[in-house]
Amino acid sequence: MYAIDVQNVTYSYPDTTTAIENISLQIPIGAKIALLGPNGAGKSTLLHHLNGLKLPQEGSISIMGIPLNKKSAKMIRQKVGLVFQDPDDQVISGTVWEDVQFGPRNLGMSEAEIEAVCNVALGSVGMLDFKQRAPYQLSYGQKKRVAIAGILAMTPDIVILDEPMSYLDPKGQDEVAALLQGLNFMGKTILLSTHDVDFAVSWADTVIIMKDGRLLAYGGPELLVDEEWIRKADLHLPRIARLFRMIPNLNIEKLPTNEQEAARLLFKLLNYEGIRFN
Template structure:
């Protein structure tokens, strides 16, 4: 089993004394789709910032591709693990979309031809190539989000981390981002998202990490999202599909978590 990221006994306390992480441990397989859930203040964002070296471990360790992250490797890991922040206005700041997406490759020291190739591919991947000459402040929130993702794609990391990627997006914008994430997964990129959206986690992720009070409360497959004790302790809700079946216990079927699983369960019930 090839793990691309390993976190072991990670602790982190902010300068004001707030303990954000309290002994976090987990491992992520290469090429997986990971959803990290938990209540506000659980430590999700702090944890994500450790995965690409924006925070360095105070105690414990974070390793990416077998290399432990610290002062000697923090620059390297920012090219290996791309971070897309919740608010694209914190990430999209140049005078044109093209300039913004080229920022990372330029700082990697790439030549002009390679920079142009990467930026073009990244903008096409998120459906924003036709906006390449537009100032970012003329874009919608969802378009800015896609430009922020393109800026990370242009650096060609093996891992992309997204903090609340669906926040403040309309249904069309959410669908566009999911399609982008699915395309990245098909390319073999490991994707980690922090989200409050249990329906997204259930439908999209193959690995669930639930965090509470700076610790990993549960770690496994999407079946965790239908386990009463875990859902209640993490202040989550059941996926909508699961709630329907949980409210009809006489159906006596395994509780589905996704639409496809629900369709299959209903078909099996009809055949009885």
Template sequence: MMNAVEFKEVTYLYPNGMKALNHINLQIPIGTKVALLGPNGAGKSTLLHHLNGLKVPQQGTVKIMGEELTKKNANSIRQKVGLVFQDPDDQVFSGTVLEDVEFGPRNLKMTEEEISEVCLAALGNVGMLDYKDQAPYHLSYGQKKRVAIAGILAMKPDVVILDEPMSYLDPAGQDDIAGLLQGLNFLGKTIILSTHDVNFAASWADMIVIIMNGEIIATGGTELLVDEEVIRKAKLHLPIVSRLFKMLPNVDTLPKNEQEAFRLLYRIIYEEEGRFTY
């Protein structure tokens, strides 16, 4: 099966000679939900910028949906990969919400009928259709993020990338974005996001990628987030539920999220009472 993203020996140096990415190798299957984690300055944003042609490899190759990224085809690659910036004010700037979402499709030379269809559908998918005639500066931070995502969806990308989508959102806003990302994945989109939130990553992602000093130090499932050696090396924390269960005696396997914690707690309680066979 074709991968949505392939990095092969990708290296990128800043003008001062520092390696932002150092021989990156990565494969992301189509339809995967990926959480990219690492400390500030690890190379997360630089890696994301290689996914939609904002940067191109100085060494190595990047393929998006089987097509190799080059300077010549960077614009066409951006039609396959949509990038949502960390701050929606960098992306949402038109007079009305609808005009903002229409910006990308108009640059793709869609017909007026096509533009109306894709933009209204995108706003509906993010729950912002009722706000289409409002000025973006009247919206909350979370609503602006939804509009930014709608602007990307209107371009009909195969891959949606988000740089720290939960930053500066209150808990309710974070829940809204998490549900939205889940829905986009149900629609068949490959979702790749950078985050510092190991709790969110543990409950949402299919695939974890951990980057440190421009190098990928681990890839795999969410079990990486309870690998104490990896977490320590990446300067991250174990998920909260993992830290709680780590304090309990006779717990051999740490749960990664609330669902696993409930199942483990249920087993512990009923085994102690002699009424449960696991």
């Protein structure tokens, strides 16, 4: 069984604009997936399908083995938590606690269950001490974490995030990256859309590239150092790969995808092959 199984899905808006066209992909349970592509590629529309906010007009989607349709959409939203790009669209209650307990309460959990799952969710994102704060008292990064906590309180198997790094300072980006890694260690399947190729190539074990509503490429993070795919997707190489691309007459099998690969390659080029890396 796959966490997400998409087969030949097409969706057009009322003005006949095709948002996604004949998309097929299968995502294993426990994977870390980065979805990339230029604006208008159809990334958000695809994410909304995976959460049941939209239903495919053609093709089929199964989440944790459950086919997506009108009857199953509510159940799918319990399996798949969607964190919007802007937390102000999601964190709207009077206090952090009220916001996080909104989802579990609507699922019909008991008061004891709500208390337990909300404490665990806020603790996992480092916001338990802020539960009586009003959202306007929080930084943008803190509100992002509260939005994630609100999803985790519904105990989903899959967490989907739309541009989780947008508008965050470097510290906030590091905190969210560490949080995502922690959620994956907890067994969650994580799928996020991003324009940040540097983050995607270092974090994801699977990369999906879309353009013009179609699936352009699907595979490992090495796709993001493949100059042909990068050019087709209107993206750019990660900074580390661009650095090595600037070295004249460099004859290597492939560009590095992360700092560790870059260090190994650099020392090899400098004939320090005896150095060991952890």
